[in-house]
Amino acid sequence: MPVYLFAAACAVAVVVIASRLLRRTRGGTDDDAPDGATNGHAGSMLSALFLLAFAIAVVVPWTNADAARSNTNAEAQALVETYWAAGRLDPADATRTRAEVADYATFVRRTEWPLMRDHRRLSTDGWARLDRLRRETMAVPFKDGTESADARTTVLNHLTEVSAARHQRATDARAHPPTGLLIITLLTGLVVIVLPLLAGARPRGWALLPLGLMAALLAVGIYLTVDISHVFSGAIAVHPDAFSSVSAEFTRIGQGG
Numbered sequence: 090m091p092v093y094l095f096a097a098a099c100a101v102a103v104v105v106i107a108s109r110l111l112r113r114t115r116g117g118t119d120d121d122a123p124d125g126a127t128n129g130h131a132g133s134m135l136s137a138l139f140l141l142a143f144a145i146a147v148v149v150p151w152t153n154a155d156a157a158r159s160n161t162n163a164e165a166q167a168l169v170e171t172y173w174a175a176g177r178l179d180p181a182d183a184t185r186t187r188a189e190v191a192d193y194a195t196f197v198r199r200t201e202w203p204l205m206r207d208h209r210r211l212s213t214d215g216w217a218r219l220d221r222l223r224r225e226t227m228a229v230p231f232k233d234g235t236e237s238a239d240a241r242t243t244v245l246n247h248l249t250e251v252s253a254a255r256h257q258r259a260t261d262a263r264a265h266p267p268t269g270l271l272i273i274t275l276l277t278g279l280v281v282i283v284l285p286l287l288a289g290a291r292p293r294g295w296a297l298l299p300l301g302l303m304a305a306l307l308a309v310g311i312y313l314t315v316d317i318s319h320v321f322s323g324a325i326a327v328h329p330d331a332f333s334s335v336s337a338e339f340t341r342i343g344q345g346g
Contacts, residue, residue, distance in 0.1 A: 142274040150320065160258060168335055177243070193219060229241050281303075282300075282303065
């Protein structure tokens with residue numbers, strides 16, 4: 090932050106120095122009109138800066154949300170594949186593994202999702218559940234030769250996919266646009282709103298209507314950038330729909346569907 094403030098101070102100093110030097114060397118005329126060249130140039134550049142910051146502040150979270158939603162679907166699908174593969178294990182091991190996979194999916198949907206939404210992190214209990222399932226699967230003995238070994242390897246491979254997707258979900262939970270970008274969006278939006286007043290314009294009557302409308306829409310836009318900054322909360326939040334649907338998949342697979 091000090092570096093940004095120093096850069097801003099340097100830019101202001103350049104403007105002051107340049108205006109004084111040019112006034113001495115080239116002359117010129119005073120410009121204090123609300124629709125003068127100075128205000129027109131500043132207004133257009135501030136509007137462009139606001140639009141640039143606003144576009145980035147919307148596109149980045151939207152892209153992050155799409156990636157998080159795709160990763161969530163991949164994790165849920167890996168759980169379904171694990172549930173399928175567990176059916177090839179010994180009946181007792183298959184029942185235990187399938188039950189733990191179903192419990193893990195329910196835990197993520199009911200307990201871990203609110204934690205990601207409110208605190209932007211995953212639960213340590215979720216990691217412990219997944220690690221325990223992997224250790225128990227690695228401890229499954231070979232009871233009928235190659236078939237049992239292949240089944241255990243397949244289950245472990247799918248659990249590895251679940252773990253990789255979970256690590257990515259942890260990264261998604263922490264992802265957010267740079268704080269400085271949101272600050273710039275807020276500041277430029279505010280300046281765009283009050284710039285005509287700072288330039289000396291005194292709108293009256295119906296002239297206040299478009300100014301007020303612009304201010305209202307800019308406020309909504311600025312709020313939107315803050316509201317969608319986290320992929321698991323806000324207007325475009327990723328919901329646990331993928332984990333909700335796997336319960337039906339588990340039931341269908343368990344019934345031989």
